[in-house]
Amino acid sequence: MANRKEEEEKNFKNTISCLIGITILIILVTILSMLVQLIPVIAPVLVLIFFLANWYLYSQDKPFFAIGFWLLDSEKDRFKDVTLCLSDAIDTRDYVNAAVKNEGIHINQNGRISAKSYRGQGLQRDLDDANATINDLLPVHTEMEKRPQRRYKDTRKHYSRFIGFGIAFFVWMVCLLSTSDNLGQNFKAYFSGIGETGTSGISAIKNIWSSDKDTIEMESQEDFDKIVNPYENLNQDELKGESKYAFNEILWMSLCLMLFVYVATWVVCMIVFSVKYKKPPVVDLNNVDTYNVSYVKKSKNNNNTNG
Secondary structure (H helix, E strand, O other): OHHHHHHHHHHHHHHHHHHHHHHHHHHHHHHHHHHHHHHHHHHHHHHHHHHHHHHHHHHHHHHHHOOOOOOOHHHHHHHHHHHHHHHHHHHHHHHHHHHHHHHOOOEOOOOOEOOOOHHHHHHHHHHHHHHHHHHHHHHHHHHHHOHHHHHHHHHHHHHHHHHHHHHHHHHHHHHHHHHOOOHHHHHHHHHHHHHHHHHHHHHHHHHHOOOOHHHHHHHHHHHHHHHHOHHHHOOOOOOOOOOOOHHHHHHHHHHHHHHHHHHHHHHHHHHHHHHHOOOOOOOOOOOOOOHHHHHHHHHHHHHHHHO
16 A cells, blocks of 8 residues: 555656646747747847947047057157156166175065065165066056057957948848838738747646646647747738738748848948058057158048149
């Protein structure tokens, strides 16, 4: 009697575990199906948002065209100050290292100069100050000497994305408007189908936990079929002038065309920008005051020649 009871409890636990597993599977399939249905309507919205974001960023980059993406006057002064301070600190460090070697001053195991003499104390103090200055200014100097190149790359990226997303969204709109009628009703039916996919998932979960054993298998299978074949949910009466699958096909076709146009336009814009605008060099003391001057003169001469 006890064994039979234990077996019944084991079977009950196995049944509950199986139902929980099936429930989780239905939830995952339902969510995945709804996400797939949302892709062709969410993607254009994201493209429009990216277009506006890159348009704003590109508008912020425009002032740098006139100076060849070079440093501003205030940045030039800052770069020269940082470079000179950094150079002095490096010279001091080299001097200390040379003095320690030439004068035979002892180095402790921790790497610091022996403080047994006033000379050693002074050298260690100079070395500490030099290393602190180098640690503070070296990252600033590295960033500033590469700032024009970063501006160039950022502007090229924003320009290419701005043009690419804009043309891609325009092509998506033209494709959709030229291949589908009654967009309002079609979108309404499409979103209704997405809602019914979620409803079918909920119904399937309710059915598998139902105590009605005669109808559970048939109803659950019908609901599951609606989930894995979501476009069966589209209301045929609401799709005026469209077949059950036609509008879905139009959405996916428009999405694929939009993505293709974006990639192609992005590549072309990157190439055109690189050909039209010269990438600036790394900034140093030799070119910090001269590069953008020669760039502006060259640009004016090109404009006069073209005119």
